[in-house]
Amino acid sequence: MQAAAAGDGITLLPISGFRSIARQTDIIRQKLAAGQGLGKTLRLVAAPGCSEHHTGRALDLASVADPELEERFALTPEFRWLKKHAGRFGFHLSYPPRNHHGIAYEPWHWCWRGR
Secondary structure: OHHHHHHOOOOEEEEEOOOOHHHHHHHHHHHHHOOOOHHHHHHHOOOOOOOHHHHOOEEEEEEOOEOOOOHHHHHOHHHHHHHHHHHHHOEEEOOOOOOOOOOOOOOOEEEEOOO
16 A cells, blocks of 8 residues: 555555554553543543554554644545545545544544455
8 A cells, every 4th residue: 555655656654553452551541641531531542452453454644744643634645545545455544533433533543454
């Protein structure tokens, strides 16, 4: 997928792939220690044991021009390319706006489900 994007002049910047359950736990602990409530945290980060990242199938992708994992990624050419082409590589957007998981919109989070 990355090579196909590059062929179209798009650079997909992988930020995060496999994440262990222990790492997922650490992320949640950090957010809680920073004063973020559990409810908000679980809308932003899947609970340990529930993250697509620890399956090895999820990728967080960003733009070289803006490598932060923020909702504004949805405004980038990289996101537009993914929306149009990721499906043919077996990837889908896991957390669109108002998704049934209750997770916040994550335009950067793509999961391989196969073709």
